[in-house]
Structure formats: C-alpha cells, structure tokens
Amino acid sequence: MKFKTTVPVLLVWIFLLLAACGGTSDAELASAPEEPTEEPAVVQPTAVPPTEEPEPTAVPDPTSTPEPTAEPTAVPTEEPTAVPEPTAVPEPIAPSEGPEMIMVVQPNLFPEGIEYDVQNGRFLLGSLGEGTIYAVADDGTVTPFIEDEEFLSTVGLEIDGERNRLLVANTANTFVDSTLEPAAYLGIYDLTTGGRLDMINLMADDPDGHHFANDVAVDADGNAYVTDSHETVYKVDIDGNVTNFAPEIDFPACNGIVYHPDGFLIIATADGLYKAPVNDPANGNVIALDQTEVYFDGIVWQSNGELAAYAYNIGTILSLRSDDEWQTAVTTTSSPNHEASTIAVRGGQLYAVYPHFDALYAGTAHDAFEIVLAVFTE
Numbered sequence: 001m002k003f004k005t006t007v008p009v010l011l012v013w014i015f016l017l018l019a020a021c022g023g024t025s026d027a028e029l030a031s032a033p034e035e036p037t038e039e040p041a042v043v044q045p046t047a048v049p050p051t052e053e054p055e056p057t058a059v060p061d062p063t064s065t066p067e068p069t070a071e072p073t074a075v076p077t078e079e080p081t082a083v084p085e086p087t088a089v090p091e092p093i094a095p096s097e098g099p100e101m102i103m104v105v106q107p108n109l110f111p112e113g114i115e116y117d118v119q120n121g122r123f124l125l126g127s128l129g130e131g132t133i134y135a136v137a138d139d140g141t142v143t144p145f146i147e148d149e150e151f152l153s154t155v156g157l158e159i160d161g162e163r164n165r166l167l168v169a170n171t172a173n174t175f176v177d178s179t180l181e182p183a184a185y186l187g188i189y190d191l192t193t194g195g196r197l198d199m200i201n202l203m204a205d206d207p208d209g210h211h212f213a214n215d216v217a218v219d220a221d222g223n224a225y226v227t228d229s230h231e232t233v234y235k236v237d238i239d240g241n242v243t244n245f246a247p248e249i250d251f252p253a254c255n256g257i258v259y260h261p262d263g264f265l266i267i268a269t270a271d272g273l274y275k276a277p278v279n280d281p282a283n284g285n286v287i288a289l290d291q292t293e294v295y296f297d298g299i300v301w302q303s304n305g306e307l308a309a310y311a312y313n314i315g316t317i318l319s320l321r322s323d324d325e326w327q328t329a330v331t332t333t334s335s336p337n338h339e340a341s342t343i344a345v346r347g348g349q350l351y352a353v354y355p356h357f358d359a360l361y362a363g364t365a366h367d368a369f370e371i372v373l374a375v376f377t378e
Helices: 007-020 026-031 357-362
Strands: 101-105 114-117 122-125 133-136 142-146 153-160 165-171 184-190 196-201 213-218 224-228 230-236 242-244 257-260 264-269 272-277 296-301 307-311 316-321 328-335 343-346 349-353 368-373
Touching: 101 133, 114 153, 114 343, 114 349, 122 153, 122 368, 153 224, 165 213, 165 224, 184 213, 184 224, 213 257, 224 257, 257 296, 264 296, 272 296, 296 343, 307 343
Parallel strands: 153 213
Antiparallel strands: 101 368, 114 122, 122 133, 133 142, 153 165, 165 184, 184 196, 213 224, 224 230, 230 242, 257 264, 264 272, 296 307, 307 316, 316 328, 343 349, 349 368
C-alpha cells in the first residue's frame, strides 16, 4: 500500500523528534562560532642553506711589489776595492851623523835598493833574495818591515815623503833564473805602518814580454816612474793607471831614475844619462859628460843640487854638476873603491849598499852585507 505524505508533514515530525532529543536551541546555534573551513596543509620545502661563496683572493695594489713567499738566495754584489789612504806624514827626524859602516847580518838578503827614511830614522833595504823589505838601525839591528806574500824580488825603493808612501819595484829576477815567468809590479806601502796600499801590474799590456822592474822615481803630483831594464819606462799615475812613459823611445838597459823639481827625469841607460821632460819625453837628450865609457846603476840628488851616480863598471860614485839645465854635466868629485849597487842620501851624507851579487849569481850563500859611507875626494 502506498502512503502519501506531504513534505510539510514530514518536516513537522522531524522538528518534534529533534526537540524531544534535547537538540541545540536556536540561540545556541546562533552563538556557536562558525567552524572555519580548514585550508589544506601546505608542505614547506626543506630549507637548503645557501652555498657560501669563498672570499676572493686579495689582488695587490699594482703600484706595490708583492712580498716574496721565500727569501731569495743572496747574490753578492762585488764592491769596488777601497784604496786605503796612507797615514799622516810624521814630523821628520833630523838625521844625525851616521857611522862609517853598518854591517847588516841577514842571510841571503842580497839588497839592491836602499833608502834612508828620515821620517822614522832608519835605512830601508830591499831584497833580491827573498823580497822582504827590512828596516836597519845604525847599530846593525835588522827588523822585517814589510813581508808581502806577493813579493818576488824587491829592487829599487823610493820614498814619497809628501804622501808618506814607500814605492817598491817588485819583479821576477829572470837574470838569475831564466825559467821564471816574467813579472813586474809596483808595490805601494804606508811608510809608517808598512801596510799595503796597492800592487800594480806593470806588464798588463805585454804579459808575454821580457820584464825586469828596476828602479822608481815619483814626481811632484805623486805619479811614479818605473824603469824596466828591457828598454821601457812605465808611468803610474796617482790613481794606479799604467802607461808607457815614452813609447817612441828605447831606453837600453835602463836602470836608476830620479825626478828633478823642474819637471824632468834623469834615467840611467846603457847609452849614459838621459834627460826626459815629464810632459814631453821625446824632447829630451842624452847628457854629455866629461866621463867616457861609464855605466850607471843607482842615481840620487844630493842636498847641494848635484847628482850622485854610481858607475858600476869602475866601482866609483861620481858627483855631477850641470850649468845648462842638464844638457851637459861635469864631475866635481868622486868616491872610488865601492862594490855597490844603489845609493841613498842621509842629510849631507851619502851611503852605498854592497849587495854581493857575485854570490847571488854564482848560487852561493852570503850572510852579511855592508852599508858604507861614501867619502869624496877631488
């Protein structure tokens, strides 16, 4: 069977049933908060920390030089050798009258050069035998003054009193031993201390030639002139520069040499005595002498202005005077009977050294050598 109910009737019944069951009143319904519509959960992504960018490498300022990471190996820079200055010139000691003879006992000395050191009151002797420069007192006391490992044979000596220097001709004695390598030097030393100031090679421009540095002179400006017995004279200026003094002139067997304050040299050669102006050596002359066939070794100026010259072939020291600026010269007095080589002035006295070369060239020993006062006669 079919029931026909209307919609209104059904609504009434529903309302009644709700009321009987204690349902929510209209007021409660009105006051109840409206439930929010729940939003769907949004899944947050896992936080990824940003990649930390490295600090950029510091770029040095272009104008500055970056510091090296390690110390470089030090490369030494060659410093120029400083030329030591000689000590101050001491007050000269007034030379006393010396003895007639001083006996120098020093085995195999064979001294060729001699100087009297007025600043220090002593004789100085070179040595062909060993090279050492010795100081000698009037009583014969011998003291090594300069011992230089580069000494070969020391020949002529020259004191430069104004600059407190001793100039030394240092050479290989090829006349005694022809197998020696040629060598020729100018040694320069402090006259007071003996300290070396320089050692100058004279043969740098001719290392393979024959050389024998023999004697030394010094001019007013400190330039040195060194005779080489193989026909040459060297000029060594105050800075140590070496030149051939007169390349256009041969000085055969040149030996002793002195400087005159008027600006010229006198050089002993096999041809005699040659006068050479220092500024124009070619305009010089062989000095005409009143002596013939004499050959000179050591020469030195005396306090009276005359030239003392040792003539080795006649064993005599001649005292020469010139009245025409050394175009010519005459003998005023002489001192015979000497077995000398070179001579030295001591105040108003003149001394010669006896080297005993006969023993040297024979290859035999000799122990004692004389420094002898020259006594002149008319």
